Amino acid sequence: MDRVSDIDFAALCAGRKFQPSPLAWEDQVLYFLLLDRFSDDKEQGYRGNDGEPVTGGHTLPYDPAVDNGNAVATPDNAAVWRDAGGKWCHGNLRGLTGKIGYLKRMGVTAIWLSPIFKQVSFQPTYHGYGIQDFLSVDPHFGSVADLGKMVRTAHANGIYVILDIILNHSGNVFTYAVENGEPPWRGGTYPVVGFNNEQGAASLPFQDYEQNPMPVGKDDAVWPGEFQNPACFTQKGRIRSWDYDPEFREGDFFDLKDINHGYGPDAGYTPSPALLNLCEIYKYWIAAADIDGYRIDTVKHMDIGATRFFVSAIKEFAQTIGKENFLLVGEITGGRERAFDTLEETGLDAALGIDDVQLKLEGLMKGENNPEEYFNLFRNSLLVRKDSHVWFKDKVVTMINDHDQVCKGEHKARFCAAGDGSKLALGALALNAMTIGIPCIYYGTEQRFDGRGDWDGADRYIRETMFGGSFGAFRSKERHFFDESGDLFRELADILKLREEKLVLRRGRQYLREISGDGVNFDLPRIMGGRMLSVVAWSRILDKTEMVLAVNTDPDNAHKAWVLMDAGLHPAGSSLKCVYSTQHGDEGALVLTVQRKGAAGDIAAVELDVPAAGFVVLE
Known part of the structure; x- marks a missing residue:
């Protein structure tokens, strides 16, 4: 389609039954992947969708004994x-x-x-954030028909599909009339040479599509045609100060061109034609491909009013086709307070936990942070100015790895990059899955990808390919990583199955528990001697059910600890059953609950034995 006005929603929706939304998104387990780095459909020796071995491809499975580093044997x-x-x-x-x-x-x-949208042709924007045509699938990825088939296959297997979308900017679709082509933001607009053609030369008039005397090819300028209008862009140069307002809202994100969304107060925002067209575009993708949710990029860089307008438009459209709980997640950098304020002001459903959450989850499992720093992220009522507890169970998407690691600055690497990360990976994934929030696994984490480049902390190293090719994980090439036999994959599958079976593990309240070595003196685990090697235990409680969970941050030694529980839920003489342990012989064992009078009333406690770098669950 050349124009937004070409979209025929009546034809798209006629006679179709769309996939309904899930009842609660905190019930789900997300998996985030960069499409360019996940699979090229040429692997062999993995299990297909039917569970049977696939032999048709040519890329063999990775063998760590011989393939690690096979791509970097020489400097060349x-x-x-x-x-x-x-x-x-x-x-x-x-x-x-x-x-x-x-x-x-x-x-x-x-x-x-x-x-998945079509990217500028003259830059390697494999990540997908440099859009040239908002109404087309990039040919590197396939077609609209390929997208539809993927979504139908996912839905048939009980899997929802969330698309990453961009409202804040387009790709590098025009060039400024300045010496280096990328001037800094100074508050005013800059002159523009013209729209860029498919080679990146600014050879096309920077004027409205309807008035342009020159033919514009589908790889030229920006599409749909309504965006070939100077008024669609702020034209104020690139951001240098990422926390100065209005610079971070008006400026270009590097060479990606900032879109003009409109103006006015948040509650009475006047949308620009560009924002109105973006609303129609992203309604189109919901209808065309039966999408279940959007992750919205760079929300911090948009007006609150613009985000609010878009959220309302998308939610209303989704409801008209039976998607009552269409998910809208915002990437909101700048700390939790900014994130939760933005959620309340815009109506977004959740924020990505890529700031405090990721660092503190990783730090907890590696013994570098006190556990309460992570657990307190989810119960700060005062943060949203409420007098009672507000549990952020469905407001934060949590993960330990991601594709750009804003929170780590220039030192980017995955959880398993150094030290004991590889040993502690299961505990970190268990924490992610079994604590409050909407858990998300970044592709390759289940195979212990380390994201190490050994040269610098560039983004590319945390974006390895699962399918091998010329840029495989672990400095390899031509070997794929779709291995379901590894211990981390198998244990994670068991943990996620338990999460699916137990409602309390998905929706229950959460309490970090005090522990004790002698069963008498209890306190929260804390760093001692530079690193915390300890049991970290927490409860999930729903109605009258309490489950007790614990990880061991010591990568080499098992640890025992008494753990406090809710005495009102555990009468004297009661017991708990181990329903999961990384030491599988322990499963099924009953553990007695000790209850006695304390200074503040009845105390209930249970003694846990947690394997090295392990995870246990009692109910």
């Missing part, structure tokens, strides 16, 4: 591998469609997919 080889990570690697929608069974068997119930 290493340079080729590094260079490949900054280019298109050719993962596609067909490849993802064939790996839905892999995700289902892991326990994933929703895919969060990087942007």
Whole structure:
């Protein structure tokens, strides 16, 4: 389609039954993948969607004994591998469609997919955030038909699909009339040479589509045609100060061109034609592909009123086709207070937990943070100015790895990059899955990807390919990682299955529990001697059911600890059953609850034995 006005919603929706939304998004387990880095549909030796081995491809499974580092044996080889990570690697929608069974068997119930829209042709924007045509699928990924087939396959396997979308900016679709082409924001507009053609030359008039005397090819300028209008862009140059308002709202995100959304107060915002068209575009993708939710990029850089307007438009449209709980997640950098204020002001459903949440979850499992720093992120009533507890169970998407790691600055690497990360990965994933929030697994985490480049902390190293190619994980090439036999994949699948079976583990309240070595003196676990090697225990409570969970942050030694529980839920003489342990012989064992009078009333406690770097669950 060339224009937004070409969209025929009546034809798109006629006679169709759309996938209904889930009742509660905190019930789901998300899996975030960069499409270019996930699967090219050329692997063999993995299990297909039907569970049977696939033999048709040519890329063999990774063997750590011989394949680790096979792409960087010489400095020249290493340079080729590094260079490949900054280019298109050719993962596609067909490849993802064939790996839905892999995700289902892991326990994933929703895919969060990087942007699939057509990118500027003269830059390697494999990540999807440099859009040139908002109404087309990038040919690197496939077609609209391929997208529809992937979504139908996911839905048939009980998996929802969330698309990553961009409202704040387009790709690098025009060039400023200044010496280097990328002037800094100073508050005013800059002159523009013209729209860029498919080679990146600013050879096309910077004027309205209807008045342009020159033919504009589908790889030129920006599409749909309504965006070929200078008024669609702020034209104020790139952001330098990421926390100065209005610079971070008006400026360009690097060379990506900022879109003009409108003006006015938040409650009475006047949308621009560009924002109105973006609303129609993203309604189109819901209808065309039966999408279940959106993750909205760079929300911090948009007016609150613009985000609020978009949220209302999308929610209302989704309800008209039976998606009553269409998910809208915002990427909101700048700390929790900004994030939760933005949620309340805009109507977004949830924020990505890529600031405090990610760092403190990782720090807890590695013994570098006191556990209460992580657990308190979810119960700060005062943060949203409420007098009673507000539990952020469905307001935060939590994860330990992601694709850009804003929270880590220039030192980007995955959880398993150094130290004991590889040993502690299961505990970190268990914390992520079994504490409050909407858990999300970043692709490759289940295979212990380390994101190490050994040269610098560039984004490319935390964006390895699952399918091998020329930029595989662990500095490898031509080997894929769809291995369901590894211990981390199998244990994670067991943990996520338990989460699915137990409502309390998805929706229950959450309490970090005090522990004791002698059963008499209790306190919260804290860092001692520079690193916390300890049991960390918490409860999830729903109605009259309490389940007790614990990880061990010591990678080498088992630890025992008494753990306090809710005495009102555990009469004297009661017992709990171990329903999961990384030491599988312990499952099924009964553990007696000790109850006695304390200074503040009845006390109930249970003694846990947690394996090294392990995880246990009692009910």
